[in-house]
Amino acid sequence: xxxxxxxxxxxxxxxxxxxxxxxxxxxxxxxxxxxxxxxxxxxxxxxxxxxxxxxxxxxxxxxxxxxxxxxxxxxxxxxxxxxxxxxxxxxxxxxxxxxxxxxxxxxxxxxxxxxxxxxxxxxxxxxxxxxxxxxxxxxxxxxxxxxxxxxxxxxxxxxxxxxxxxxxxxxxxxxxxxxxxxxxxxxxxxxxxxxxxxxxxxxxxxx
Ligand code: C5P
Numbered sequence: 702x703x704x705x706x707x708x709x710x711x712x713x714x715x716x717x718x719x720x721x722x723x724x725x726x727x728x729x730x731x732x733x734x735x736x737x738x739x740x741x742x743x744x745x746x747x748x749x750x751x752x753x754x755x756x757x758x759x760x761x762x763x764x765x766x767x768x769x770x771x772x773x774x775x776x777x778x779x780x781x782x783x784x785x786x787x788x789x790x791x792x793x794x795x796x797x798x799x800x801x802x803x804x805x806x807x808x809x810x811x812x813x814x815x816x817x818x819x820x821x822x823x824x825x826x827x828x829x830x831x832x833x834x835x836x837x838x839x840x841x842x843x844x845x846x847x848x849x850x851x852x853x854x855x856x857x858x859x860x861x862x863x864x865x866x867x868x869x870x871x872x873x874x875x876x877x878x879x880x881x882x883x884x885x886x887x888x889x890x891x892x893x894x895x896x897x898x899x900x901x902x903x904x905x906x907x908x
Contacts, residue, residue, distance in 0.1 A: 704809030711831035735814035743784035818880030830879035
């Protein structure tokens with residue numbers, strides 16, 4: 702039988718990561734946050750003081766990346782996400798990372814990112830496109846950062862989110878968009894429990 706692959710895409714701070722983790726636990730599948738792979742490449746360049754436009758350095762970092770050795774705490778920093786969206790426009794870097802992501806998915810998994818349903822796993826068993834208004838996403842991200850002791854304004858976060866959306870949706874290679882068969886989940890008015898139970902219902906009817 703075909704391995705169960707759940708593909709979850711959506712913009713920054715849409716709640717797709719939390720949802721993916723919950724679904725992975727629910728269905729007993731490994732989970733890969735593919736955003737971390739782009740973040741790890743960007744972080745490498747930042748670490749070595751290399752410009753984020755350096756394609757060959759980014760390719761090397763992508764080739765050397767070990768999916769089992771990504772430090773979520775370091776990589777989840779807001780500034781690393783911004784940098785990640787710059788290396789994510791490079792087709793050669795995407796090809797290297799997509800190969801690693803497909804290998805991870807092969808035996809069944811939950812993957813979340815921007816191009817899982819469209820490019821990485823076009824044959825996924827279930828595809829979800831998780832979204833929320835930019836204002837709601839900025840509010841959630843801002844609350845998280847304030848709770849973590851960061852001093853940053855809501856307006857700055859909203860501007861960052863809108864800039865990142867534009868870059869992710871506007872790039873030529875693998876832009877963020879719902880896959881044709883994706884189920885749209887707008888979480889603007891939902892908490893995580895509601896989003897989880899909606900997603901579970903969608904998945905269970907398709908299994
Ligand atoms: O989801 P996260 O915010 O961690 O992703 C960081 C950046 O990595 C995104 O803004 C996007 O540019 C890139 N990305 C991507 N394709 C994916 C996952 C992330 O291009 N599948």
